Structures are given as structure tokens and as C-alpha cells.
Amino acid sequence: MQQLRQTLGAMQDWKLRVTHLIDHAAREHGSREIVSRWADGSETRTDWAGVRHDALRMTQALRRLGIKPGDRIATLAMNHHRHLVSWYGAVGVGGILHTVNPRLFDDQLEFIVNHAEDRVMLFDKLWAPIIERMKPRWPTVEHYICYDSSEPALHFEEWIGAEDGIAEWHDGDERDPCMLCYTSGTTGNPKGVLYEHRSTMLHALSAISPPVFGMDCRSVMLPIVPMFHAASWGLPWAGAAAGAKFVYSAVNDGAVLCDLMNREKVTCSAGVPTVWLALLQHVDTHNGSEIPPSLQTIVCGGSAMPRAMIERFMRAGLRVAHAWGMTETSPIGTTGAETANWNELTFDEQVTVKAMQGRPPFGVEIRCVDLGDPEKVLPRDGVTSGALQVRGPWIVKRYFKADADAVVAGQWFDTGDVGLIHPDGTLQLTDRTKDVIKSGGEWISSVELENAAVGHPAVAEAAAIGVYHPKWDERPLLVVVTKPDQQVSQAELKAWLAQHVAKWWVPDAVAFVDQIPHTGTGKISKKDLREQFREYVWDQVA
Incomplete structure (x- = not known):
């Protein structure tokens, strides 16, 4: 085969590694801003070139600590540019980024950090009480670094400040792991999902497409979804691919979000329904307030947005899209893109479409099987509901450190959701298998x-x-x-x-x-x- 390629011609072996994303963002969109609004109201501004430089300095600092390829580097933090730097700095050394959810219970925090065998923990001062409480229960963690304070640990800026940023990213295979996310563990111990460079790159390329987030260098994205939750829906990777401007906030208060959206001319945002409810409540309770006029697209996930809320945003001229997925799907599985006959639908019909979970982008396949007979694949008739299964290049095959695969024949992964698929491929979830x-x-x-x-x-x-x-x-x-x-x-x-x-x-x-x-x-x-x-x-x- 190699001889045949040399005879007929060939394409370059350009590995799908996520460090290419930050290289591209810095090279082609280096001056595009990254804005961080901190809990105390102060703001920090940098750009993609600055994020890459700091990520390289972090890579050097991690090497100085003796971190090797495959080691896990954990973060316990909200949304800000230093956290974004860590995503690329961790994988830049060949490490595996492990974003830890600070809202988990102590027993869950103990389990996932020890199960991951994290060696480094980077954290916000906000979560210092958790750090102090959990330190005795995290024997594998050797180094603690604080993003925004010199107490109670080394300050992140001081730590990377000792480095010059003249370094190279670790080079490896595109199927090397780059990120570790744990499920919420509602039915037992959380399970770790290990994302690969290749799967993450493919997911990022899909995420910037029009049916998903539709981002490019003109986009100003305010990701309200936490960076510790399901890889922040892949936005830190996709945003670099698009060269978008990011606006981060450590506070999800409606007034703060409206102010940021107005001042920074935010065009798109992503979060759960409770966030949008808070924003609308602020708009309704303040005379003269309105939905920020620059806002064009709202992506909602986590749970379904109420129909009345969808109607209100759509009447204001916004594009609304549900995003369905889970940690096991990296996490985008489907999004509420417009259907081929969109312009022929009435407003109420359009709202009905948007109230569903949407269709899978290229790279994801979905099907429903009978709840009582999983061998029976159900028709896409918009009526017959069953257990939802998915497969694709960014869908889990085996959980971290598991003894067996998590998929059935044909590499189908059972999501635990119950739904039905309409003839045009639109997914409508009706329940969880354990909640029906x-x-x-x-x-x-x-x-x-x-x-x-x-x-x-x-x-x-x-x-x-x-x-x-x-x-x-x-x-x-x-x-x-x-x-x-x-x-x-x-x-x-x-x-x-x-x-x-x-x-x-x-x-x-x-x-x-x-x-x-x-x-x-x-x-x-x-x-x-x-x-x-x-x-x-x-x-x-x-």
C-alpha cells in the first residue's frame, strides 16, 4: 500500500492533535480577544496569541515538575482565560486534562481524583475550602497551583512566569488521550470518559459548522456552560478552530450577563435553561432593559428549554437551538438546526421543531430500539419510541480503566434516553429509561x-x-x-x-x-x- 501511494500520489500525514487548534488560532486570529470577567467585577483581556504563549509556558512549567505524557492534570475552576490556557498547556506536555466539577459531593470528588490519579491540581481561590478539605483524601496529587491568588498555593502567573514560552508541543499519535471527563454518577460511582486528540479534533470541526454552533472569526461567544461540565460542550476547542472572540464570566447573574453581552457585542451563547430564565427575569424587572441586540444565537442544553421561552427568544429574532449530548458523546450528539422546509413552516410549527433535540451532525449516527427487545430497531416514523443508541468517532467505546467495552454489537452505545426519531431525522426525547x-x-x-x-x-x-x-x-x-x-x-x-x-x-x-x-x-x-x-x-x- 505504501508503494502504491508513492506511485499514485499521497496526502500529507498531518496528525489530528489539538495543539494544531491553538497554533491556528494564534497564527490566523492572534489578536482576537479573550475577555475574562472575575467574580469581584474586575476584567482581564488577552488574545489567542497570548493564550498560546502562556500555554507553552505552562507546558515548560509542567515539564519542570516532572510531568510526563499520559499524566493527568486536573482543574477545579470556573470560566476564565487562565483555565483556557490550562486546556492547551496540559495537552501540550502530552498530559491528559481532567476538568473536575466542584459541585460534586466530597465522596465523588475523592473517587474521581484518585481514580484518575491526578498529579497536579490547578484551582480557583473560590474553591480553596474544597482543596483544603480534600487534600488528605487525594494522595496522588503532588502539586497545587492557584489561578487567582498566592494563597493558599503558588499563583498560576508566578508559576508560568518563570518560563519563556520558547518550547515545542509534545508530539505523539492522534489517537493518544488528551482529556478526561467523568459522568455525574447518579447511579453509582462516576465513570471516566477518555477523549482522544483525533476524536476531539473531529468534534471541534463539526461544532463550528452551521448546524451546531455556527462559529467563525466574526463570532463573539459567551460560553455560560462551565468549562468543567462535559468539556464545556467542546467550545474551548471549537472556538480556537473558528478564531472566535470569547467572553468569559465567573458569575452567571442575569445583570452581569446582560452587561457583558451588551458591552462586548456577544453574538452567541450556550447554557442551561435556568441561565436563560435568569437573563429574562433581569430583562423583565429592569425598566428599559431588553434582550441584548447583538445576540443572534442561543444554544441550550442540559435539559429542555420550555416552549414559552423558545417562543419569546424567536419572536425577538434569535436563533434558538437545543443541543443534546452527554459526557460519553464529547458531548454533541444532536442540535436543533433548521429543517429543509423551514421557510415553509408556520411560526408555531417552527417552535415545535425547536422544542425537540434536533438532528445529528455528520459524524454521529442515531437509532432507537425496542425497550423490551434491544435487537429490534424501530422505524423513524415520529411515533414509535424506544431506547436511544448512538455511535461515531467521538462516542465512547470503553470507560477509563474499565474491563470491558461500553457498546453493544455494531459499536452502538446505549444512552439511557428514551426517544423517537421523525422521518426527517429529528430526535425527540421523551424520557430516561430509568425514569419512564x-x-x-x-x-x-x-x-x-x-x-x-x-x-x-x-x-x-x-x-x-x-x-x-x-x-x-x-x-x-x-x-x-x-x-x-x-x-x-x-x-x-x-x-x-x-x-x-x-x-x-x-x-x-x-x-x-x-x-x-x-x-x-x-x-x-x-x-x-x-x-x-x-x-x-x-x-x-x-
Whole structure:
């Protein structure tokens, strides 16, 4: 084969390693700004050329510490340019970047850092109490470096300040690992997902395409999604490929975000629904406020954006897109791109499309299989729901340090989601396999119940769980948090739901609570809710 290539011609062996991303950004878009807004209100400005120079200095500093290719370098930090530098500095030495979620419980923090065998921990002063508390429980961590203070550890700027940045990136294979992210561990210990240079590069190239984030050098991206959560949806890599301007904030307050968006002319942003709710609340409660006029695109993930919120943003002229994915998918699986017949749809039809999870970009394949017979592939008819499976070059094959692959025949990975696929390839999620409610032999979607409930003007948050029922095996119990100064009765809410879901789906009861438990990644914790209502008894059995 090599002789044939030499005879007929050949393409260059240009390895797909993520250090090419920062090289490109610095060379072609070196003066494009990276803005960091800190918790105290101060701001720092640098650019892609500066990020590359600092990343090279960090690479030198890590080598001075004896860090070798394959070693894990952890970060415990919010969104800012020094954290971004660390992404490239860690992989530049041949290391594996491990972003740690500070919202996890101590036992989970102990498990993932020890399981990863991290040697270096870089952190924000904000999380110093966690560092001091966990140090005795992290025996593998040899070095602690603080991003924004000289107490209680060496300051990041002093650490890399001793280096000149005249260095080379580590050269290796494109299938070498470059990043380690752990799942939230809602059903046991978190699992590590090891991203490769090749998979990450392919993901980045897909992420900048129009159906996903649609970024180029004109884009001004404010990534509200934390850099410690699912690789910040791949944005630190994709942004370098695009040469986009980044605006980071350590605070996700609605007023702060609006101010940054207005001053920095932010064109696109990505975050979970609660962030967009906070932004809209700020707009509504301040006279003269409006959705920042420069904003063009909003990408929402983590959980579904309520239909009313989608409508409001779309009426303001914004492009709204759901992004579905998980740590195991690097994380982009599908995004809510416009369909081929978009211009022919009514506004309500367009909102319906945007309320779904969208279609997979090139590089991801999806299918649904029967919940009771995983060998049976279901039709793409927009009606038949089943277990969602995915495969592709940036989808997990085996978890970090696992003894066996995490995929079934054909390299299909079972996502744990329940959904249906429409004839045009649009994915519509209806539940999680462990959260779907089976009542009288029929399936009830907890997600659709929750979406219908939060459509009520008095409801701030809702969660539906299945509770044992002596006649129907399970019936849905709706747990609700109302908005401040708002009230709604159980009867009123059930009547509202009867207008939006099948009558037999309407919960037999509604439980009003002050708050709903969440996981370390901000998602509703159905596991904790089921435990909380484990002894629930129906008032009457009908």
C-alpha cells in the first residue's frame, strides 16, 4: 500500500492533535480577544496569541515538575482565560486534562481524583475550602497551583512566569488521550470518559459548522456552560478552530450577563435553561432593559428549554437551538438546526421543531430500539419510541480503566434516553429509561409531563416520578416548585395538564415543595426524589 501511494500520489500525514487548534488560532486570529470577567467585577483581556504563549509556558512549567505524557492534570475552576490556557498547556506536555466539577459531593470528588490519579491540581481561590478539605483524601496529587491568588498555593502567573514560552508541543499519535471527563454518577460511582486528540479534533470541526454552533472569526461567544461540565460542550476547542472572540464570566447573574453581552457585542451563547430564565427575569424587572441586540444565537442544553421561552427568544429574532449530548458523546450528539422546509413552516410549527433535540451532525449516527427487545430497531416514523443508541468517532467505546467495552454489537452505545426519531431525522426525547413511568402496562413520559407543567405561569420547576400503585403498578406523582408570590392549586394544575397531555397521563396527585433536589451538574435528581417520596401513599386507590 505504501508503494502504491508513492506511485499514485499521497496526502500529507498531518496528525489530528489539538495543539494544531491553538497554533491556528494564534497564527490566523492572534489578536482576537479573550475577555475574562472575575467574580469581584474586575476584567482581564488577552488574545489567542497570548493564550498560546502562556500555554507553552505552562507546558515548560509542567515539564519542570516532572510531568510526563499520559499524566493527568486536573482543574477545579470556573470560566476564565487562565483555565483556557490550562486546556492547551496540559495537552501540550502530552498530559491528559481532567476538568473536575466542584459541585460534586466530597465522596465523588475523592473517587474521581484518585481514580484518575491526578498529579497536579490547578484551582480557583473560590474553591480553596474544597482543596483544603480534600487534600488528605487525594494522595496522588503532588502539586497545587492557584489561578487567582498566592494563597493558599503558588499563583498560576508566578508559576508560568518563570518560563519563556520558547518550547515545542509534545508530539505523539492522534489517537493518544488528551482529556478526561467523568459522568455525574447518579447511579453509582462516576465513570471516566477518555477523549482522544483525533476524536476531539473531529468534534471541534463539526461544532463550528452551521448546524451546531455556527462559529467563525466574526463570532463573539459567551460560553455560560462551565468549562468543567462535559468539556464545556467542546467550545474551548471549537472556538480556537473558528478564531472566535470569547467572553468569559465567573458569575452567571442575569445583570452581569446582560452587561457583558451588551458591552462586548456577544453574538452567541450556550447554557442551561435556568441561565436563560435568569437573563429574562433581569430583562423583565429592569425598566428599559431588553434582550441584548447583538445576540443572534442561543444554544441550550442540559435539559429542555420550555416552549414559552423558545417562543419569546424567536419572536425577538434569535436563533434558538437545543443541543443534546452527554459526557460519553464529547458531548454533541444532536442540535436543533433548521429543517429543509423551514421557510415553509408556520411560526408555531417552527417552535415545535425547536422544542425537540434536533438532528445529528455528520459524524454521529442515531437509532432507537425496542425497550423490551434491544435487537429490534424501530422505524423513524415520529411515533414509535424506544431506547436511544448512538455511535461515531467521538462516542465512547470503553470507560477509563474499565474491563470491558461500553457498546453493544455494531459499536452502538446505549444512552439511557428514551426517544423517537421523525422521518426527517429529528430526535425527540421523551424520557430516561430509568425514569419512564409504566402505568397499567403503558408508558408515560415524565419529561413531557414536566414540560407541560412548567408551561403553567405559576410553576417555576416540576419533576414527575413513578410511585407504586396497587392497581396500576405505578402512577405519576408531580413534584412542583411555584414561582415567588404565585399560587396554583392541585386541581387547577391537573386541569391545566389535562389540556396538554393524554388524560390518563395526568398525575393522580401534585406535591408542592420549596425546592427540588439536583445533581452536581444541575440536573433534577430523580434518584433523590424517589427516595424522598419512597413512602408516599395515595389518598385513594381508584
